[in-house]
Amino acid sequence: MPDGLDRISRKKEKYRRRQVEVFNAAAAVFAEKGYHGASTGDIATKLGIAQSSLYYYFKSKDEALEMVCLEGTKGYVERLKVIVESSLTPAQKIRGAILSHIQPIDTIPDYFRTFTEELRYLPRSRRKMLNQMISDYNKLMERILADGVANKTFKTSLDCHLAMLQLISQCNEAPQWISSKTGYNLEEIATSIADNFLLGATRR
Amino acid sequence: MPDGLDRISRKKEKYRRRQVEVFNAAAAVFAEKGYHGASTGDIATKLGIAQSSLYYYFKSKDEALEMVCLEGTKGYVERLKVIVESSLTPAQKIRGAILSHIQPIDTIPDYFRTFTEELRYLPRSRRKMLNQMISDYNKLMERILADGVANKTFKTSLDCHLAMLQLISQCNEAPQWISSKTGYNLEEIATSIADNFLLGATRR
DNA sequence: ATTTTTTTCGATAGACCTATTGAAAAAAAG
DNA sequence: CTTTTTTTCAATAGGTCTATCGAAAAAAAT
Known part of the structure; x- marks a missing residue:
């Protein structure tokens, strides 16, 4: 029994x-x-x-959208926090952050896409937690960049806030590059985004 | 009379x-x-x-969406073609192309946003011309990059197709950076996107 | 002032959509 | 096998939406 x-x-x-x-x-x-x-x-x-x-x-239906968005971002902030607080170099942190960001495009593509494109249709009342999460996430990403500047890894001229927006935007658009017949895989894409950024931002 | x-x-x-x-x-x-x-x-x-x-x-309503999308992209390809066929250096062409791309965010923001975000809801039959236009546009942008590589302005290692997608994605997301309280203006944004790309892609 | 043309409107058919409800079917427990 | 619980369903109320149509209003022409 x-x-x-x-x-x-x-x-x-x-x-x-x-x-x-x-x-x-x-x-x-x-x-x-x-x-x-x-x-x-x-x-x-x-x-x-x-x-x-x-x-x-x-x-x-609202609740369904909220659940999908929450599931699609589960662990996002936590994973980034681990990277930020690690002892990696700023450049390594950027690579890790980008890879971590686009990982769900492989594992839960529909959740990822719904989150990035449909979140705006969530009623304000349901969007509070998710907005807070996005804000936290952006701050963490920006911190990696600011630390890199403080560190003299990145150039002093780097606008950390703008660079953060540019990096995250590219990650969020990446799903559309994959469907675009050319068969890039996610690691190639992550490497390319990181390389292109680091080549320009790194002090020499 | x-x-x-x-x-x-x-x-x-x-x-x-x-x-x-x-x-x-x-x-x-x-x-x-x-x-x-x-x-x-x-x-x-x-x-x-x-x-x-x-x-x-x-x-x-479909037709209205088509008209908005067509109006939002009017002259896009033509403007880029002028830049591509000019005698500017590849780096100058990139700067010009990015500025030209994001200009409508200032002049016709609602058309721009509708085009970038809602085009996918146009019935297939209405989307043909616009898809052709996008394809032409992307090819032109990629040509600037390929010419720059052939030219030895850009590194041989540059993946022109991926770089094209990255640049255009950033331009298309730029409207969201503006509403994001920090008051960047479009020229700052264009310069930043171009600088960050050119710093990394340019041969030294 | 009258006629013609352009523009707007009210009413509405015909779909579709969300969410509820009470009942039926299916599964699990006894 | 019977009872209880879980899961699914049909029916539908109540709402919204697109597109049409003939009439009215407004503007222009004569």
């Missing part, structure tokens, strides 16, 4: 796994058609279930 | 001017809410007219 708590948590686990399938489908449809272009009917069709069944797994 | 043709063209001109106001409103609403998030009612409200009145100026 199995333990009662075990039984309950096993049930919840089953529910949670199905929920992940639902969010996977939502992410795929959001990424393909955009949040407003995607209907809950589209998501249901992708899963082969009735549209109304979705509401057993989320309360509203 | 005015010439007949004159009278007709003057009327058409009046119609055309009102149509521009309509497309301006459409571009503004598309840019703010996204194509699918924007309703024709939103556009009409912005103009202070009835929703049904819009259909005197365009046949469908």
Whole structure:
């Protein structure tokens, strides 16, 4: 006779796994058609279930978008924080940060794309946590650059804030370079972004 | 008694001017809410007219999006072609190309944003000409880079295709850096993108 | 002032979409 | 096998949206 708590948590686990399938489908449809272009009917069709069944797994389409965005950015800040606080050189930190940033393009492309392109359609009330996360993330990235300048690794003339925006923008656009028939892989792309930046920014 | 043709063209001109106001409103609403998030009612409200009145100026919402995208890219390829075929140095061409690319962010921001973010929602049939235009544009930009390599201005190791994608991506994301409270102006941004690229790519 | 042309409007058909609800089906437990 | 719980479904209320149409209003021409 199995333990009662075990039984309950096993049930919840089953529910949670199905929920992940639902969010996977939502992410795929959001990424393909955009949040407003995607209907809950589209998501249901992708899963082969009735549209109304979705509401057993989320309360509203808004909530589904929030969940997809949260899942798509899970661990982002933490991974960058580890890099920032490591004992790597500024140049190595940049390489690591870029690679870490674009990794999800491989592992969870639909979540990544939904986050970068559809976040703006989240109602203000749901966007607070995610905006805070983005702000934290940007500050961390900028800190790597500022440390590099303080360090005399990077040129004094480097505008850290602008450079941060340029690096992150390139990372966020990278998914579109892959579909662009030329078959770059993510590591090539990360290396290229980092190389091009470091070649220009590094003191000689 | 005015010439007949004159009278007709003057009327058409009046119609055309009102149509521009309509497309301006459409571009503004598309840019703010996204194509699918924007309703024709939103556009009409912005103009202070009835929703049904819009259909005197365009046949469908799709067509409005197409017109906005076409207007937003008018002259793009031509301007770049002039730069490519000029006698400027590759480095000067890059500076000119970047400045030319982001100019519309100042002059017609809503058209620019709608083009870069909402083009994907144009039905395939309407997207052909615009896709061709983008392809031509990218090739021209890549040619500047390839010429610079052939020229020994840029390093042999430069991946021209990837570098082209990186430059254009940065330009297309630039609007978001401006709203980002820090008050950069477009020329600063263009200079920064060009400097950072040229510093790394130029032979020494 | 009257006629013609241009522009706007109200009403609405016809789709589609989100979210709810109570019931049915499926799965798990007893 | 029966009961309980979980999961799915059909039906639908209530809302929004695009596009059409004939009429009205406004402007221009005669």
